[in-house]
Amino acid sequence: xxxxxxxxxxxxxxxxxxxxxxxxxxxxxxxxxxxxxxxxxxxxxxxxxxxxxxxxxxxxxxxxxxxxxxxxxxxxxxxxxxxxxxxxxxxxxxxxxxxxxxxxxxxxxxxxxxxxxxxxxxxxxxxxxxxxxxxxxxxxxxxxxxxxxxxxxxxxxxxxxxxxxxxxxxxxxxxxxxxxxxxxxxxxxxxxxxxxxxxxxxxxxxxxxxxxxxxxxxxxxxxxxxxxxxxxxxxxxxxxxxxxxxxxxxxxxxxxxxxxxxxxxxxxxxxxxxxxxxxxxxxxxxxxxxxxxxxxxxxxxxxxxxxxxxxxxxxxxxxxxxxxxxxxxxxxxxxxxxxxxxxxxxxxxxxxxxxxxxxxxxxxxxxxxxxxxxxxxxxxxxxxxxxxxxxxxxxxxxxxxxxxxxxxxxxxxxxxxxxxxxxxxxxxxxxxxxxxxxxxxxxxxxxxxxxxxxxxxxxxxxxxxxxxxxxxxxxxxxxxxxxxxxxxxxxxxxxxxxxxxxxxxxxxxxxxxxxxxxxxxxxxxxxxxxx
Numbered sequence: 001x002x003x004x005x006x007x008x009x010x011x012x013x014x015x016x017x018x019x020x021x022x023x024x025x026x027x028x029x030x031x032x033x034x035x036x037x038x039x040x041x042x043x044x045x046x047x048x049x050x051x052x053x054x055x056x057x058x059x060x061x062x063x064x065x066x067x068x069x070x071x072x073x074x075x076x077x078x079x080x081x082x083x084x085x086x087x088x089x090x091x092x093x094x095x096x097x098x099x100x101x102x103x104x105x106x107x108x109x110x111x112x113x114x115x116x117x118x119x120x121x122x123x124x125x126x127x128x129x130x131x132x133x134x135x136x137x138x139x140x141x142x143x144x145x146x147x148x149x150x151x152x153x154x155x156x157x158x159x160x161x162x163x164x165x166x167x168x169x170x171x172x173x174x175x176x177x178x179x180x181x182x183x184x185x186x187x188x189x190x191x192x193x194x195x196x197x198x199x200x201x202x203x204x205x206x207x208x209x210x211x212x213x214x215x216x217x218x219x220x221x222x223x224x225x226x227x228x229x230x231x232x233x234x235x236x237x238x239x240x241x242x243x244x245x246x247x248x249x250x251x252x253x254x255x256x257x258x259x260x261x262x263x264x265x266x267x268x269x270x271x272x273x274x275x276x277x278x279x280x281x282x283x284x285x286x287x288x289x290x291x292x293x294x295x296x297x298x299x300x301x302x303x304x305x306x307x308x309x310x311x312x313x314x315x316x317x318x319x320x321x322x323x324x325x326x327x328x329x330x331x332x333x334x335x336x337x338x339x340x341x342x343x344x345x346x347x348x349x350x351x352x353x354x355x356x357x358x359x360x361x362x363x364x365x366x367x368x369x370x371x372x373x374x375x376x377x378x379x380x381x382x383x384x385x386x387x388x389x390x391x392x393x394x395x396x397x398x399x400x401x402x403x404x405x406x407x408x409x410x411x412x413x414x415x416x417x418x419x420x421x422x423x424x425x426x427x428x429x430x431x432x433x434x435x436x437x438x439x440x441x442x443x444x445x446x447x448x449x450x451x452x453x454x455x456x457x458x459x460x461x462x463x464x465x466x467x468x469x470x471x472x473x474x475x476x477x478x479x480x481x482x483x484x485x486x487x488x489x490x491x492x493x494x495x496x497x498x499x500x501x502x503x504x505x506x507x508x509x510x511x512x513x514x515x516x517x518x519x520x521x522x523x524x525x526x527x528x529x530x531x
Contacts, residue, residue: 047085060128067115087207095211133149180233193409206238208512254308260304265304270380307347376428378463466495
């Protein structure tokens with residue numbers, strides 16, 4: 001079924017008080033669609049509504065899935081998908097979902113690692129935001145407004161069309177949807193110079209549980225604080241963000257260098273961990289560590305792939321690297337100068353010379369099965385510790401780790417400035433990454449258990465009390481809550497948000513007391529007190 005609806009601001013209040021006469025309807029799905037049809041028809045703006053009976057339902061559902069773990073015959077499917085093409089469609093969807101009592105999942109880019117934006121274990125509706133993707137760049141005032149469905153690649157591309165000296169400090173994956181990425185923090189390769197994406201948000205528009213469109217002024221500073229790194233989907237539906245742009249030089253320097261154990265990777269990684277958070281703010285240098293084939297048949301070894309960027313010239317970078325990381329053996333031939341927008345393509349792992357228009361491409365279906373987890377490291381890891389880690393990785397074979405640096409300006413920003421708390425005291429962040437192509441529950445369990453085994457083996461080397469986690473690398477292993485149970489939510493909430501968790505709960509209780517916006521790891525409301 002595909003239907004056109006008209007959703008107007010003035011008509012939403014009539015939905016809220018529409019008499020409940022749906023007892024004879026066949027399903028919650030029917031009630032939801034009837035509610036949408038009650039919206040005034042005085043201003044024709046078309047949205048697209050899909051149910052499982054529609055021939056395009058599967059294609060639309062799959063189009064913004066990124067993980068094949070949640071694209072199997074056993075994966076729960078939504079009762080309805082609403083593809084919003086106007087802000088009023090978002091308002092109507094929120095109001096009607098709340099009216100009929102069906103859960104709402106909000107999807108802008110589909111990159112939630114656990115499929116939370118498009119899967120639920122109870123009847124649910126997907127609000128598809130990918131068509132709300134307008135972008136406005138204001139170079140004079142060094143700001144940008146963009147809607148939640150815009151992907152980072154599109155935003156970067158539009159900035160570069162206006163200026164080669166401006167950028168937005170956000171993630172390196174061009175396909176990420178702006179709605180979820182920024183609300184979880186938004187870590188990227190400009191972090192050490194400028195902070196995370198959340199630090200540059202100066203305004204936002206959100207649809208709240210009453211169906212109202214609020215901006216920073218009308219929502220108030222508490223909610224605005226919570227949206228920036230505190231999981232905006234717990235509080236409403238992000239329509240758009242306004243951000244400050246940052247300055248970049250006309251030319252930056254990038255590099256990608258491999259080292260194996262035979263080439264001294266252990267010593268190099270150990271030295272990297274000693275200095276990476278203390279390098280000049282203009283340097284960003286991460287390392288991928290993974291198991292690869294060794295030089296002898298049947299032998300396995302560890303490869304460390306160092307990928308970095310310097311907001312400056314190649315000659316200066318070579319001098320700096322050889323002073324601060326002499327064991328790395330960095331050479332002039334390793335350094336490649338290019339424009340910032342070309343570096344975005346480089347970080348997307350595209351071949352040198354790939355046209356920047358590649359940033360506008362959107363994935364159409366999930367390619368791999370995967371599992372991700374996260375950690376934070378606050379003390380350098382010794383050579384002996386690294387050797388123990390390599391041993392475990394070689395035994396497991398299939399689990400890689402991405403170690404991404406902190407330090408720089410992150411040491412200067414308070415943990416409470418926004419809801420994103422991971423600031424001073426971190427040397428680097430870990431992303432555990434396991435990918436596979438084999439279908440079936442046995443394969444899935446095998447690779448999930450391998451990922452968890454490496455995570456467990458890393459316990460001596462990472463943060464404690466709490467063992468911190470990064471929301472943008474969502475991991476349901478660290479805890480879930482049922483119907484917003486506060487004690488259950490506190491288990492994962494402290495790991496994601498540290499001391500900011502309780503303030504987030506207070507904001508949630510104030511703006512969404514009925515806990516309409518919820519998922520397996522949402523912010524809960526305060527427990528009600530018995531008289």
